[in-house]
Amino acid sequence: MHAWQGPPCPQILTDTANSVAKTHIKSRTQLPQTDNQGFFGIRLESIGGLGAHVAGQILAQAGVLRMGLNGANFSSYGSEKKGSPVKAYVRFCAAEQEVRTSSPVDRPHLVAVFHEGLVRTEPVLWGLLPEGAIIVNSLRSPSQVWDGLGRPAAKVGAVNALAIAVEESSRVNTVMLGAVARASGFIKPEAVKEVIQATLGERYPQLLASNLRAFDRGFQELALEDFSHAAAAVPQNYARHAPPFGYLDAPLGGAVMNPGNTALKDLSVSRNGFLPAFHRERCVDCALCDLVCPDFCFVWAVERKGDGVEAIRLKGIDYQFCKGCLKCIDACPTLALSTEREEEGYAERHSVPLFPHLQGFSQNGERHHH
Numbered sequence: 001m002h003a004w005q006g007p008p009c010p011q012i013l014t015d016t017a018n019s020v021a022k023t024h025i026k027s028r029t030q031l032p033q034t035d036n037q038g039f040f041g042i043r044l045e046s047i048g049g050l051g052a053h054v055a056g057q058i059l060a061q062a063g064v065l066r067m068g069l070n071g072a073n074f075s076s077y078g079s080e081k082k083g084s085p086v087k088a089y090v091r092f093c094a095a096e097q098e099v100r101t102s103s104p105v106d107r108p109h110l111v112a113v114f115h116e117g118l119v120r121t122e123p124v125l126w127g128l129l130p131e132g133a134i135i136v137n138s139l140r141s142p143s144q145v146w147d148g149l150g151r152p153a154a155k156v157g158a159v160n161a162l163a164i165a166v167e168e169s170s171r172v173n174t175v176m177l178g179a180v181a182r183a184s185g186f187i188k189p190e191a192v193k194e195v196i197q198a199t200l201g202e203r204y205p206q207l208l209a210s211n212l213r214a215f216d217r218g219f220q221e222l223a224l225e226d227f228s229h230a231a232a233a234v235p236q237n238y239a240r241h242a243p244p245f246g247y248l249d250a251p252l253g254g255a256v257m258n259p260g261n262t263a264l265k266d267l268s269v270s271r272n273g274f275l276p277a278f279h280r281e282r283c284v285d286c287a288l289c290d291l292v293c294p295d296f297c298f299v300w301a302v303e304r305k306g307d308g309v310e311a312i313r314l315k316g317i318d319y320q321f322c323k324g325c326l327k328c329i330d331a332c333p334t335l336a337l338s339t340e341r342e343e344e345g346y347a348e349r350h351s352v353p354l355f356p357h358l359q360g361f362s363q364n365g366e367r368h369h370h
């Protein structure tokens, strides 16, 4: 899509006409790196509800309508619900170049991970170019994030996007937009802020100031380090998984082919940064939490009390199945459940397994080998 010559991509066309776009362009921007097709690629790794799709749109509009680049964006997601993995893709190229691809960005220069839990479940590093950068919404330092990623040859950045979003009454995507602009080395913060102003400011003017502050803080508070010389691993080329069955060879009856999938499925990545903490000393075993929990996360056991009478007692929460809806906290009458900001490793340390005999199996039913 060309900003001022050819037809713009549909998302942008709906927002701003071509002739209007031309008036916003102040100067043309040089891309710091391009792949062998002439593109600078960005992949946003997120879950539904964090606003990655909108962030991709805003980035594309800033680059194309306000920075004199050409480009396109689109997102791919499975079921449209909160918590499902989402990938948003943005590519930029020189203004004169046509965009003749709409495939996913498999060899990105920049990956932004909106939810740190995705590092465990999604191949976030795949295809990252050796000169590329990955930035993660995390409480941790860049070197801790780098360790957790397997020490890839890349620039690694960390920004505490959730804390900033909470403090500024904004959303994670606005903070991550600031961090992406900074890590890219060429996306102008003023261009992105103008798009935020034109879109959000139009619809929700009362939210504009807090979102612009969140953007600025994301830009300023991103900590970025270059590990390309100390790296132990080179990111692998991206390989898309082909589904085992298509519409021609799927078994009749819509059977779920993954044995034990309900018990093995890991929902923890759906949490938005908060989880319920359990305080056994305040619990009266009333089970109101269990009544409201949509995912049967509470683990119970029969225990003999001091007087010899058997009673059912709440042992804790299996965080593998907890999606962080926090309904249980509202239900608890004794404050035995509280909302906590999720820190790396908390869930693993405090989880009480609902199916202890299945521990050590992966989601496809294979046993882990260490």
Ligand code: SF4
Pocket (backbone or CB within 6 Å): 275, 276, 292, 293, 294, 295, 296, 297, 298, 317, 321, 322, 323, 324, 325, 326, 327, 328, 329
């Ligand atoms: S937050 Fe509470 S109610 Fe919601 S899934 Fe987790 S344990 Fe269940």
Ligand code: SF4
Pocket (backbone or CB within 6 Å): 282, 283, 284, 285, 286, 287, 288, 289, 290, 314, 331, 332, 333, 334, 335, 336, 337
């Ligand atoms: S609702 Fe609160 S007091 Fe009742 S069983 Fe659950 S944690 Fe314990």
